[in-house]
Amino acid sequence: DTEVTQTPKHLVMGMTNKKSLKCEQHMGHRAMYWYKQKAKKPPELMFVYSYEKLSINESVPSRFSPECPNSSLLNLHLHALQPEDSALYLCASSVGGWMETQYFGPGTRLLVL
């Protein structure tokens, strides 16, 4: 299995909602990542988990909360988002080191109303 899966594919939420994005891989990779990409912009790295330990990107607001329950699963919990948080959220994984060749999921398109 050489795939990174993300659910849901699309998500529409209000500013008062709480939702979660899910990412899963079964390649035995020990590093997993969340990226945010707004339309026609480059991706921005949000979070990195390496061997289930979080490496925090300082510029990420607390309304985004990552969770890595195990080495195969990565969640991104969303709470009190703003319309400017609407974007494509990409998950990726890599074998071991935190910036080796990454394998990306298809992404979740999020719209915040």
Place this chain on the structure above:
Amino acid sequence: ELKVEQNPLFLSMQEGKNYTIYCNYSTTSDRLYWYRQDPGKSLESLFVLLSNGAVKQEGRLMASLDTKARLSTLHITAAVHDLSATYFCAVDEANRDDKIIFGKGTRLHILP
């Protein structure tokens, strides 16, 4: 502050031609990454360059890194239409594992 500049930002070229995309960065780093993104799709990791003088090739694409010049190049040989995509370079700041900066991307359009 680390800055990453790609050029050109847009490139339209004929099939069969060769061309180079440039990625300059502003501070010390010895790790540079190239990605491809098709319209409306996710990212694909192309190359990871981890040392000065590193050169990697995959098919018609070849990437190189000159850390002294703070420059990486992505060379396209005999372009084909299937290579049409946006190409991003990204650099991580030395000694800061949680900081990676992407260039704005080069939108490559190859005319059949």
